[in-house]
Amino acid sequence: MQAEIRGKEAFLKQRCFKKAFVFGGMNSLDNINKNNRNTQEYFSRFRIPSGCAIFGVVNEARERFSGQMVMDGISVMHERSNGLGGGFAAYGIYPGFENDWAFHIFYDDTEAKKQTEDELAPGFKILFSEEIPTAKISRIANPPMIYRYFLKPKNNGDAFETEEDLIMDFVMHINSDIRGAYIISSGKNMGIFKGVGFPEDIGSFFKLDEYKGYLWTSHGRFPTNSTGWWGGAHPFGLLGWSVVHNGEISSFGTNKRFVSGFRYECTLSTDTEVITYLLDLLVRKQKIDMELVHLILASPLWEDIERMPAKERDILKALRILYGSALLNGPFSIIVGSSDFMYALNDRIKLRPLVAARKGEYLFISSEEAPIRKVCVSPDHLWHPDGGEPVIGIVRKKETKKEMKNTGKIQIEKNDEKLEELIKIEAASIKAVPVNKSRGDLNGSEIKAI
Amino acid sequence: MALKLKQSEFEIERDKNKCISCEVCVRQCSNDVHEYDSDQDTLYSDNSKCVGCRRCETLCPTGALKIRNREDQFKTNYNWTPSHLNNIYRQADSGGVLLTGMGSDRPHTIYWDHILFNAAQVTNPSIDPLREPMEIRTFIGRKPGRIEFEINRNKDPKEGLKDTNVKLKTKISPQLDLSTPIMFSAMSYGSVSLNVCKSLAAAASEFGTYYNTGEGGLHKDLYGYAKNTIVQVASGRYGVDVNYLNKGAAVEIKIGQGAKPGIGGHLPGEKVTGDISNTRMIPEGTDAISPAPHHDIYSIEDLAQLIYALKEATNWSKPVGVKVSAVHNIAPIASGIVRAGADFVTIDGLRGGTGAAPQTIRDNVGIPIELAIASVDERLREEGIRYRASIIAAGSIRSSADVIKAIALGADAVYIGTAALVAMGCHLCQKCYTGKCNWGIATQDPYLTKRLNPEIGTRKLLNLLRGWSLEIKEMLGGAGINAIESLKSNREHLRGINLNDRELAILGIKHAGEAW
Numbered sequence: 001m002q003a004e005i006r007g008k009e010a011f012l013k014q015r016c017f018k019k020a021f022v023f024g025g026m027n028s029l030d031n032i033n034k035n036n037r038n039t040q041e042y043f044s045r046f047r048i049p050s051g052c053a054i055f056g057v058v059n060e061a062r063e064r065f066s067g068q069m070v071m072d073g074i075s076v077m078h079e080r081s082n083g084l085g086g087g088f089a090a091y092g093i094y095p096g097f098e099n100d101w102a103f104h105i106f107y108d109d110t111e112a113k114k115q116t117e118d119e120l121a122p123g124f125k126i127l128f129s130e131e132i133p134t135a136k137i138s139r140i141a142n143p144p145m146i147y148r149y150f151l152k153p154k155n156n157g158d159a160f161e162t163e164e165d166l167i168m169d170f171v172m173h174i175n176s177d178i179r180g181a182y183i184i185s186s187g188k189n190m191g192i193f194k195g196v197g198f199p200e201d202i203g204s205f206f207k208l209d210e211y212k213g214y215l216w217t218s219h220g221r222f223p224t225n226s227t228g229w230w231g232g233a234h235p236f237g238l239l240g241w242s243v244v245h246n247g248e249i250s251s252f253g254t255n256k257r258f259v260s261g262f263r264y265e266c267t268l269s270t271d272t273e274v275i276t277y278l279l280d281l282l283v284r285k286q287k288i289d290m291e292l293v294h295l296i297l298a299s300p301l302w303e304d305i306e307r308m309p310a311k312e313r314d315i316l317k318a319l320r321i322l323y324g325s326a327l328l329n330g331p332f333s334i335i336v337g338s339s340d341f342m343y344a345l346n347d348r349i350k351l352r353p354l355v356a357a358r359k360g361e362y363l364f365i366s367s368e369e370a371p372i373r374k375v376c377v378s379p380d381h382l383w384h385p386d387g388g389e390p391v392i393g394i395v396r397k398k399e400t401k402k403e404m405k406n407t408g409k410i411q412i413e414k415n416d417e418k419l420e421e422l423i424k425i426e427a428a429s430i431k432a433v434p435v436n437k438s439r440g441d442l443n444g445s446e447i448k449a450i
Numbered sequence: 451m452a453l454k455l456k457q458s459e460f461e462i463e464r465d466k467n468k469c470i471s472c473e474v475c476v477r478q479c480s481n482d483v484h485e486y487d488s489d490q491d492t493l494y495s496d497n498s499k500c501v502g503c504r505r506c507e508t509l510c511p512t513g514a515l516k517i518r519n520r521e522d523q524f525k526t527n528y529n530w531t532p533s534h535l536n537n538i539y540r541q542a543d544s545g546g547v548l549l550t551g552m553g554s555d556r557p558h559t560i561y562w563d564h565i566l567f568n569a570a571q572v573t574n575p576s577i578d579p580l581r582e583p584m585e586i587r588t589f590i591g592r593k594p595g596r597i598e599f600e601i602n603r604n605k606d607p608k609e610g611l612k613d614t615n616v617k618l619k620t621k622i623s624p625q626l627d628l629s630t631p632i633m634f635s636a637m638s639y640g641s642v643s644l645n646v647c648k649s650l651a652a653a654a655s656e657f658g659t660y661y662n663t664g665e666g667g668l669h670k671d672l673y674g675y676a677k678n679t680i681v682q683v684a685s686g687r688y689g690v691d692v693n694y695l696n697k698g699a700a701v702e703i704k705i706g707q708g709a710k711p712g713i714g715g716h717l718p719g720e721k722v723t724g725d726i727s728n729t730r731m732i733p734e735g736t737d738a739i740s741p742a743p744h745h746d747i748y749s750i751e752d753l754a755q756l757i758y759a760l761k762e763a764t765n766w767s768k769p770v771g772v773k774v775s776a777v778h779n780i781a782p783i784a785s786g787i788v789r790a791g792a793d794f795v796t797i798d799g800l801r802g803g804t805g806a807a808p809q810t811i812r813d814n815v816g817i818p819i820e821l822a823i824a825s826v827d828e829r830l831r832e833e834g835i836r837y838r839a840s841i842i843a844a845g846s847i848r849s850s851a852d853v854i855k856a857i858a859l860g861a862d863a864v865y866i867g868t869a870a871l872v873a874m875g876c877h878l879c880q881k882c883y884t885g886k887c888n889w890g891i892a893t894q895d896p897y898l899t900k901r902l903n904p905e906i907g908t909r910k911l912l913n914l915l916r917g918w919s920l921e922i923k924e925m926l927g928g929a930g931i932n933a934i935e936s937l938k939s940n941r942e943h944l945r946g947i948n949l950n951d952r953e954l955a956i957l958g959i960k961h962a963g964e965a966w
Binding site for chain 2: 247248252253254256258261263286287288289301302303314317318321322325327348349351
């Protein structure tokens, strides 16, 4: 059969051709009245393919830096978005509430706020809450009421296996049951800032230059619809996860039904939402190592699997047989943020662009090279990850004072050992992952905006 | 009173100018329609005996024969149709249950024809299957809920990375490995000829898929195809022993068949000749009557026992599935079957074929396969057990488009029976139960069975599988998908046309024109 006998070379050639497709997520929706308190019901009827510019930076030593850097980076890719959605996810921004749940919530009106707070009161102790401070920007119109809460769950018996399950259940309940209220982020020591507008304007609106975090991701959307719903912007977040995504998942229906079998309700019907749930299911609930996740989400082709040594073949075959419905098919590039790592992945035949670079402790991931060059003129190493090849930036744990005393080692040595270990695991996990290619010296002097 | 009230359904037109009196038609017709009068050197045809199989028309070397449906055999009546009248005449003559063959020909809604498939445009590039990999490999069997790995972080760097540090802890249950999501449905040796069985087995084996023995046991000549055989255990248990079970790659317990839900089978004693008697392990000349229920399965827990008994008998080395016909409560029934331990569930729809079934049951009992798959997939997912078993859809899959739609509605793979027979020459005259199949398919008469050369049959089946597989790849690529897994239950890629809200809701699809 012709389709089966074509060579690897031809396939690779095609890949290069496919890279020319740079646009993503276009779709049409009617105009929506932002004040319609029925927004979620309205949106849940539609799937909103996500847009087109993604950029993320992580400092693996957990050094915090200002949001100005990502704002500068994403602004270079102005052409990749159309002003109908932009957003940021930031980790490490709330050190004062490091171990408490931080909720960012959009309200359409005070009624929604009251209802949500009534729901919060019985289950949570509210440590602190405030309206998120914003700046007046002429290009940002009609924002909803945006609040943040720092919460501790009260002990309400053992209805949930873990605290995460309790939070997830609460978030899903508010987002699907309370009209005009939408929890956009629900992690610890992290927050998502997003809205309708170009990403750089959204950044200024939220005054992100005043925040400091060790991991930032950002997104600029290019939908062809003219919706005015802030909740529809990216990043999409759940618990500590945040996902920014460029592309359209052709396997959306399959993935959605797969996660729904594990009690994840897709309320927004967006690709990004389903990716987030897949990650939560695989990594948090099913304890699949992050280093193996790409073998599920962008699994190797059968013809490649069949050529592998028996042991690896068995593992990949098992993964594919079991998690076939979790394969993300169609063009995508994603950056996933979490408190301990930044993770980026392309679809397996690379139908969307993705560039990565390292400079000292910094790892940059972007849709294009330009934003990286904008914030870091000469990275130590810059590469274009292959389709299905993940890029992982692992944020090292801060050693507690007690541990330092016990080991008598300074922090950096300890951490390097850990990193080496991780590289080994990755090398063993079938496909090499360039976690730490050419780390170079630790001098980040060329990195701007720090 | 006339001797025979039933009127002939067909009219045979013979062009005297073209007919060369070669008598091909006489020799080809097992129903003795044509007769040669040597005194007058003329051929006569008896319309009343014709079954409309078109064998004579196809083989007539000069094209002198035309078989036409008789449209005007009765006064036009939309209520009392010719088929009702003829059936009553037949029954008034015989006093028996009216038999028929193949799937229902009634105008029930064919949902496949009301479903349209999607393609990628702009936001999502389509993929060219001639240049890009397009994966349609499919696995049938039980899946564990999750996979666990043992990750040994190698502390000593000198040991190098030779040994992979990731080890699979979870053991995956046995799976059927299909190169295309199409298998050959159960057709027993007895209902079809050995040449048909040989063709199916050889084609399945060469293409990398599976055929099903049906309930008639396994002929020794087919033992070589064990790797591609699904052996069936039906209520009659014909030919079932441990050897038989181990000559298959999987075992299927047959509870029901789409064409005759709740009904057993009957192979008349005169058909139970030497070979069939051996294969079925019953005395020559006795009627082979499969009971309506399995007499050891009166409830779901009994089914669970049989499933585990078969797993024990085959040393837990093969998937064990259950075939049921699509009836009104198919969703909870399927759920029960999955919970009873089945590794796959075969669902046979209303329009599924048969070698012999009471016509009234074939045409009036059960539900269409499209609705059955959609509701079973939905129910199993709601209950969080969909991953445990594969679903195989059967019952009138007529084209690669039907395959695509079945998978997008939630099936893992499909069975084809009628389509395979048509590829080997069947013309759907629906007289399989008479044993006089002129195409050499549903008959045991050696004069007729030799008309089907198993090598040619195999080639035709391989061509069919190849053609459909290529078409499936084309459609997948068009939709921007390069693996069949990503189509499974992907109802976002389907739209209904000319369907009402209730039908759309059950199918779980939007109407054409509705966007995301």
